[in-house]
Amino acid sequence: MSVRLITTVLTLILPASGAVAQMETHSAGRALAEQFASGIDVNSDGTITFEELNNATDEAFASVDTDGDGSATFAEMRDWKYGFGELATFQGRDARFTTSIAIVFDIFDRDNDGLVTLEEHQTGIVNSSQYADTDEDGVLTFEEYYEGFIYNIAMRNVFVE
Numbered sequence: 001m002s003v004r005l006i007t008t009v010l011t012l013i014l015p016a017s018g019a020v021a022q023m024e025t026h027s028a029g030r031a032l033a034e035q036f037a038s039g040i041d042v043n044s045d046g047t048i049t050f051e052e053l054n055n056a057t058d059e060a061f062a063s064v065d066t067d068g069d070g071s072a073t074f075a076e077m078r079d080w081k082y083g084f085g086e087l088a089t090f091q092g093r094d095a096r097f098t099t100s101i102a103i104v105f106d107i108f109d110r111d112n113d114g115l116v117t118l119e120e121h122q123t124g125i126v127n128s129s130q131y132a133d134t135d136e137d138g139v140l141t142f143e144e145y146y147e148g149f150i151y152n153i154a155m156r157n158v159f160v161e
Ligand SMILES: [Ca+2]
Pocket: 064, 065, 066, 067, 068, 069, 070, 071, 072, 073, 076
């Protein structure tokens, strides 16, 4: 997933305050998810392989781990500047956003030490990929990704009433 692409998406969406306010919240979240999906689908064949998703989330994890110590703290995950945090702030949903990220963080932090290592993150992503692949064909359609990928579930809890 190209961090530059995500930044571009946020830049395109966030300044258009009137447009965002008029959109259904659901549509705004879905549009963001579609942009994430097209960034993950590097060969643009319309499906997301587990490998594409793992590569994208490894890259994302590196940008979450802002101090580069190999683990993500809760604050690093919450404050990830390429994620949905700015949209949540813009829509006055900071509390819901923080709660949802905390739930995701706890799911990933299997040993409960308050840090999500790259390995813990990868394990969580693999589990999430298998959960999302409802027809079990080894790849994710956009709908499977949107409905079942852990971060999208979490963000729906933030943005969908
Ligand atoms: Ca870190």
